[in-house]
Each structure stands twice: as C-alpha cells, then as structure tokens.
Amino acid sequence: MRKFTCLLLFLIPLDLLAQQFKPVQDLIKRRVPWLENQVVFKSLKSGEKDIAELQSQGNKVVISASGPNAAAVGLNWYLKYYCHRSMSHMGDHLAPVSSIPVVKELVRIEAPAKYRYALNYCTYNYTMSFYDWKDWEHELDWMALNGVNLMLTVNGMEAVWQNTLKQIGYSDQEINDFLVGPAYTAWWLMGNIQGWGGPMPQSQIDGRKMLQQRMMERMKEFGIEPVLQGFYGMVPSSLKDKTKAPIIDQKTWGAFKRPDILIPGHPDFSRIAGIYYKELKKAYGKNIRFFAGDPFHEGGITDGIDLKEAGRSIQTEMQRSFPGSAWVLQGWQDNPKQKMLEGLDKSHVLVQELFGEFTNNWEKRNGYDSTPFIWCVVNNFGERPGLYGKLQRFADEVDRIGKSPYKDLFKGVGIMPEGLNNNPPVYDLMLELGWRKDHVDVKKWIKDYTQYRYGSTNKFIDVAWQGFLETIYQSLPGYQEGASESVFCIRPALDSKPASRWGTRERNYDGAKFKEAVLEFAKAAPEFKNSDTYQIDLINMLRQVLANDGELVFQAMGKAYQEKNTDEFTRLSGQFLDMIRLTDDLLSSHPYYQLNTYKTQALSLGKTKEEKALNIKNAMMLITYWGENIRTEDNLHEYAYKEWGGLIKDFYLVRWKMYIAYLHDNLEGKNTQAPDFFMWERAWVEQNLEVKPESQVKPLDQITAEILTLKTGVQ
8 A cells, every 4th residue: 555655646746747748748739740759848947937958869859847838938949949940920930840950969048037928908909809719829829939928818808897897786788888899998998998899799798708718728728827907996987977986087088988987995996896806706717916907097087096095905905806916017108107106015016118119117217116027018009010120129128127226126028019910020039038148139139030930041031131130120219109101001191190190101211221121032032932921021021112112102292293293293193003002912912911811800700690790890990990980089090000902902092092083183273172081981991891802913923023123203
C-alpha cells in the first residue's frame, strides 16, 4: 500500500505537467501540425519571472518553460527565428518547413515585463465586433504566441448589466434603451453613449455571454489574465427618475446622451455595485483579478463629486467583491484624474500609459504619483488604414523607462490600438519588447521580421524595408493621431480637412522616397507570388502610393478650379477619379481587402434574421457615418473609414463623382444645389446591407505595373 501511494504521488505531477502544456500542444496541432511530433515541453522553475529555454535534443526541439504562456512564447521564438514562420492579423505564413531547424546552443528568453497587455475598448468594435469562435481562437493563439498575459475582455457585459438592472426595477424595454448594438459596446462601457445601434435581441445577449465564457476558458489555459469591466458608477440616465440617490447628469458626448454617474460612496452606489459584481461572478467566475472602468472618460461632469472619496469608494466595492483585485485605469488625456488617484490604494492599481508613441505622462506625472504603470501604444484610431508606426521610439522609450527613476513602478508593456488589422510590425515589436532585456535596434530587428513574415527574404525586400523605416515607420517627434489619411475617403470638399475629425492628411515623410522603396519591394513579386503575407503587404504599400499621389492630383485639381481653368480641372478631376477606380481594382484583388469579406463576417455571426439585420446595419454605419444623426454634431463620420474593394467603388467614388459634377456645373455657370452628403450617406447604408457579387478584376501584377508607372500629370 505504501509503495502504491508513493507511485501515485510520483505520477500526479507528471499528469499535471502534461495538462499544463496541453493548450500549447493543441495550438501546434491547429496552426503548425507539421511540428506536432517535433516539440517536447518541460517544466522550468523560475521564481516570479516568465522564462522559456530552447534547445534541440536528438531529433526534437525541447522547450522548457515556467508555464504555458512562456511555453507559447518559446514556440513562437522557434517559429519566427528558426523556421521563419509567423501569425498576424494581416495573414499567416505557417507553411511546413521541409527540414526542422536545429537549435544548437541553449536559447533563453526571459520577460523583464511582468505584464504584457493587449487591447483597447475600441478594438472590440473596430476589429472584433463580429468575431465568431474561429476568429477568437485565432486571436487567442496569436496573443499566446506573443506572450500576452493580461487582456481586456469585455465581450459579454450586456448580460451582466441586464440582470443588474432587472434587480433594481428596470423593465425589458428600459434595459433595451440602455444597451447598445454589437458594434458600439466600447463607447457604452466607457460611459460615452447609451442605446445607440440597438436593441440587442436576447439571443445575441446570450450568445455574447457564451462566447465570453469560452474565451475566458481558453485564456486561462494560456495563462492570460482577463480584465473585465468594473462598476464605477455608470448608470442609465433614466435612473435619476427612479431614485433620490445623488446622480450627476453627464450631459453629452458629441450628439450622444451619456449615461449618468451615480456618486460613489452613497448607499445606493454600494447596493448596485454589489448586485453588479454578484451578477458578474455568476456569469464569469469569482477568480477575476483585474477590472477596467474609467469615470469621466473624455470629458464628463465632475462638479459635486469629491474625486478622492469617489475613487476610494469605487475601489472599496471592487475589493469587497473581489479581494486583492487591481483597478486598471487608462492614462489618456487627464485620465486618471489626479485627485481620484490620491484616494486609492496604489498597490491595487495599474495605469496604462495609453498613447505612448506621443506622450510621456509616466514622467510628467512622476510615475503617476508612484502608481504601478505599463507603457502602451495606440498607433491607430478607428482602425483607419495607413502605414504608420514609430518603431524605434517604441524600443527607445521602453529602454529609457527601464533605466529611469520610475523603473520599479514600470510593470510592463502593451498594445492598445483602436483596431488591429493594420501595421503588423508595430504589434510584433511592442510585445516582443516585453521579452527582451537589451535595447533593440529596429534596423537589425526588421531584417528578422521580414524573414519570418514572408518565409525568406531577398535584396529587394531588405532595401525596401530599410526605406520604409526611413519613411512610413520613422520615429519623428510631433503629435499625430495615427496614419496620414487618404484624400479619396474625405467627405468631398476643396479644403485641407482630413477624412476624420481628429486625423491628418499631412505626410511627414518623403513620398518619392517611399515610392522608390515600394518599387524595390514590388521587384520581389515573382519570387513571392505564393506568399499570402507578401501579397497582402504589397497591396497595402501600393494602396499608400495611390493615396499619396492622389493628394498631389487633388491639390492641383483644386488650384485649377480656383483659377476657373475648366479644361485643366476636367483633365485632373478625370485622373483623380481614375485613381480611385484603380484603388478599388487593387483592393478587390485580395479577399483581405474586400468589403464583402467583412459584410459576410457580420452576417455569418448572426444566428437569427433579427441578429443578421442588426449586425450588418451596425457594421455599415460604423465604417461610414458612424452614428450621429444631428448635422451640427456630425463629427464622427469617416472616423473609422476603410479602404476596401467595393466600398471604394460604391461609396467613395460615387460621392466624389457627385461633387465633381457639382463643381463642373459651377464652372459652367449653372445654379446647381450642392450634394447633401449627410443624408446621402445614411440612405446609402440602408441600400447596401447585402453582400454584392464580386466584379472581375485585373491580375495584381498588371495593377502593380499601372500604379508604379502612373504619371500624375502634376507640374
């Protein structure tokens, strides 16, 4: 009996060990089955730090790791730097390698960053509004491979709020008036809007809850901690009609009525917080250690609120329901507010320096007044297309913080883009910085990046990417909210306004130099014709060339109009429209850039006719006029514009043709009414809620040649 007991004690750790790394073994089966029998995982004691070690033993690659998260990073390191294979949001390159590469010397990968964080509230809508489980499985595999161990997870908060409001006397209709549609949850949870885009049917509320539960289960297997939505006092603006509790009217965010704030510290605040957290536990479990939630995000009314006491009360209720949990706060604009920080137990707070590519609030605010923080980048807003990323600044700033007086408060790095479907080197580099102790020279790093992105490299790709580092991916100082925008996608007007209210059409790089780099990149096309990642990048580079050249033609066209030179205006406006058509041809050549791809995604996620109708309407509003229906507050149109095949031709080209025809009439002395784009855009959405047949397009090599030999005719 004693021998049997000893045998059991010996076997249990082995079984637990096998279970610990099974999620990573399953990832191998899903993504790189050709490695399934080639990789062995072993446990590695490491103390508090996440560590992975790689070395070949016989005909196997042995990955020793401190846990599943580190094991996934070790696997990714082997895939990237030995097999030259990778995953991304813009294509995967995971084709089998004929001969498994040998790791001759022991390679040790250690994470100086305690936290490697991912996602912005907005990412859940600009990228993920219509993700199904297959999409999320890909996403979470990518997160694990890149070492993410802390991730915002706010997919199913509707169910929590629905049950909370029912318990305080709300009817189904009143709840529907508060919840938003599936493409607008980010701004609802951030306290900016209520009700817009809904109502969400019960089947969808239930489905989103189930999806969130499935996501959290997989995240747990990978060692990724979820950050759920905490209760910070946001309540429906109708609550003030139901209670005498002190409620601060939060007025509006643009044209939208904000939810109100129930003043923290009042008994009703504690009561509703308790209900909310009880419902959250029921839905998603009791072992949650991180909560997000930012009172007064992008404005809001704080008059009548003692911010210090409010912060203390919010944290107290969080700790009462989830002892030991941390409040995760966005370092954005003046958030988190100074007075509110003063009332907090800093050992249970984590601040995200959100806009790190521009700000250094960690320094200006003295380490957020001695509060643990992580350094993150946004890099894009609205998931608007455009090539952009201050890559060397990322590496430099992370290194600088690690050597600063605030290094002990510096707990990690993160990616907080408003959308992920763009600029893959940005996200690869940022997350890898969480696993590198030494300062990174991006000029050297990018050579490895291109090799694992495309499977191999050549002299044309090497030259091109060094050119990209000197143009689109340079690290110039100065304020800029994401990439420079395309004139093709502005609401037509002869002015210098950007497409989106807070964007820019200025180029801070040499367009001719960038075009030369793209020409070099295109020379690699024959060798990489079977590489999907190369094709996706080539299309994106060519799209940027057309957008840049289109700006030059537009400026000349405007000049011709002002000078009343009808012949020149006719010639240039014709060329401008042809460039938009060529852009549509280019983008229609690959499913990744086709509007139909994203329409199909939204429709496919819907399980009922009602869900499908809601999804597609939400999807089309978001990428066009966004949502406001008041002309004087129409600030969000084109905020999330996309350059997609089909959308360019049917929306932007048609809009420009209307405007150019109007300008022609003006030159000819005709008294024609200007197009009403505000109403046209809303009508267009209603008329374009179905997937349209794809039109035939020219081969990519022919389109490439047209773009790179295009003469703008601009003097």
